[in-house]
Amino acid sequence: xxxxxxxxxxxxxxxxxxxxxxxxxxxxxxxxxxxxxxxxxxxxxxxxxxxxxxxxxxxxxxxxxxxxxxxxxxxxxxxxxxxxxxxxxxxxxxxxxxxxxxxxxxxxxxxxxxxxxxxxxxxxxxxxxxxxxxxxxxxxxxxxxxxxxxxxxxxxxxxxxxxxxxxxxxxxxxxxxxxxxxxxxxxxxxxxxxxxxxxxxxxxxxxxxxxxxxxxxxxxxxxxxxxxxxxxxxxxxxxxxxxxxxxxxxxxxxxxxxxxxxxxxxxxxxxxxxxxxxxxxxxxxxxxxxxxxxxxxxxxxxxxxxxxxxxxx
Amino acid sequence: xxxxxxxxxxxxxxxxxxxxxxxxxxxxxxxxxxxxxxxxxxxxxxxxxxxxxxxxxxxxxxxxxxxxxxxxxxxxxxxxxxxxxxxxxxxxx
Numbered sequence: 001x002x003x004x005x006x007x008x009x010x011x012x013x014x015x016x017x018x019x020x021x022x023x024x025x026x027x028x029x030x031x032x033x034x035x036x037x038x039x040x041x042x043x044x045x046x047x048x049x050x051x052x053x054x055x056x057x058x059x060x061x062x063x064x065x066x067x068x069x070x071x072x073x074x075x076x077x078x079x080x081x082x083x084x085x086x087x088x089x090x091x092x093x094x095x096x097x098x099x100x101x102x103x104x105x106x107x108x109x110x111x112x113x114x115x116x117x118x119x120x121x122x123x124x125x126x127x128x129x130x131x132x133x134x135x136x137x138x139x140x141x142x143x144x145x146x147x148x149x150x151x152x153x154x155x156x157x158x159x160x161x162x163x164x165x166x167x168x169x170x171x172x173x174x175x176x177x178x179x180x181x182x183x184x185x186x187x188x189x190x191x192x193x194x195x196x197x198x199x200x201x202x203x204x205x206x207x208x209x210x211x212x213x214x215x216x217x218x219x220x221x222x223x224x225x226x227x228x229x230x231x232x233x234x235x236x237x238x239x240x241x242x243x244x245x246x247x248x249x250x251x252x253x254x255x256x257x258x259x260x261x262x263x264x265x266x267x268x269x270x271x272x273x274x275x276x277x278x279x280x281x282x283x284x285x286x287x288x289x290x291x292x293x294x295x296x297x298x299x300x301x302x303x304x305x306x307x308x309x310x311x312x313x
Numbered sequence: 314x315x316x317x318x319x320x321x322x323x324x325x326x327x328x329x330x331x332x333x334x335x336x337x338x339x340x341x342x343x344x345x346x347x348x349x350x351x352x353x354x355x356x357x358x359x360x361x362x363x364x365x366x367x368x369x370x371x372x373x374x375x376x377x378x379x380x381x382x383x384x385x386x387x388x389x390x391x392x393x394x395x396x397x398x399x400x401x402x403x404x405x406x
Contacts, residue, residue: 187397195391 008048015041028074035070039063052214053137056206060222068229068303132281134212141216142284146273150262153255153291156298160251164242167306173243174307179233192234199227207292211281217254217288221295228300239304241311247297254294258287318370325367332360346403350396357392361385 018038025031039062046055085091124136124144131139141149167174184192203223210216231237240247261283262273269276275283332355339352365385372378 185398185401187394187401191391191394198387 011041011045011048015045028077029071032067032070032074036063036067039067053135053216056214056219060219064226065222065299065303072303072305130280131284132278133284135210135214135216137214138210138216138284142287143275143280146262150255150258150273153258153294156295157251157255160298160301163302164306167242167308171307171310173241174311175239175241175309176301176304176306177308178229178239178304184234188230189234189236192230192236196227196231199223199230203227203292203296207288208285210288211285217291218295220292222299224292224296225299225303228296229303232300232304242301242307243311247301250297251294251301254287254291257290261287321370322367325363329360329363329367332356332363336360347400350400354392354396358389361388 015038018034018041022031022034022038025034039058042062043055043058046052046058121136124140127144128134128136128139131143133139133143203220205220206215206223207217207220208215210220232239242248261275265274265276266272336352336354336356339355340349343349343352362385365381368381369378372381
């Protein structure tokens with residue numbers, strides 16, 4: 001047994017163990033903390049599968065942002081948790097349904113797929129030169145399947161609309177509450193003063209390098225969102241009201257810019273979301289820059305949650 | 314020469330791994346939050362520091378080496394502050 005195989009087996013066993021721990025945890029908070037560890041281990045598994053783009057996204061979105069969302073949810077519902085477990089029949093049914101889905105997926109990928117599995121990787125690599133990009137994942141996201149990416153960003157905006165809609169009528173358009181009401185600790189303020197410049201630089205690097213290396217708008221946006229959330233939690237800046245025109249514009253700017261580039265493709269390159277000859281890379285980087293900012297604003301607003309206070313006059 | 318470099322890497326990374334192991338045992342075995350944090354920070358600072366130190370001779374370019382050092386500094390910085398925050402929160406409970 002080679003050391004790489006031993007490492008992979010240990011990693012797979014650890015992922016399964018943490019997954020079991022997440023399900024078996026009795027308190028919501030412990031389950032969420034296990035889930036974050038699970039996400040980080042899963043991103044290591046993606047690294048081992050030589051998919052660094054997916055690994056970065058899993059660490060930033062799967063463990064980071066989703067973990068924050070779940071931590072907020074666990075803190076909100078924690079004190080309301082009833083002691084009574086759901087009925088046994090319901091738990092068995094849920095377990096059975098999950099096992100069916102998992103074994104169905106396993107059967108499809110392990111048994112039904114021909115060997116070697118069908119792949120579009122060679123044609124994707126063959127056309128890479130025409131896009132001017134160096135990272136085939138970015139080429140898939142912004143050239144081959146650009147429509148999917150555009151719609152994915154629209155879904156993100158719809159998710160934010162759904163969260164904002166949870167605000168009661170009297171505080172509609174108001175300010176979300178982030179963190180406890182007590183004044184922030186001096187250490188947190190110190191962190192919020194020192195870390196964001198470094199974090200912003202890393203976020204911009206992550207977006208910029210995405211054209212040729214692993215990285216991109218989503219990973220950069222998630223880091224940018226984290227930096228903004230630290231500043232907001234330390235009260236170094238005020239949370240803007242959900243009715244703030246600038247905030248709403250920031251959330252919509254990326255998808256709108258991307259859609260505009262898409263429509264321009266009709267006039268300049270004969271198809272929606274097609275890029276004119278030789279201008280593919282600059283246009284993609286322009287779209288990604290807008291999307292990075294919009295993703296950052298949307299993710300931060302998702303974590304902050306619906307408005308709880310009336311809008312400032 | 315390459316054997317010496319490899320030896321430095323093996324020794325430093327192994328020492329780092331021992332710090333991680335000790336930190337984990339401390340995290341599980343120590344009785345209260347400040348003690349557990351004390352164990353944890355050794356893994357973060359010294360453990361990761363030794364592993365970065367051991368990996369430095371293996372990288373090809375100066376930029377890669379700087380990135381490794383940046384990772385260590387960032388983890389140390391955020392680790393130190395989060396430790397303070399957890400300790401302060403646990404004392405006020």
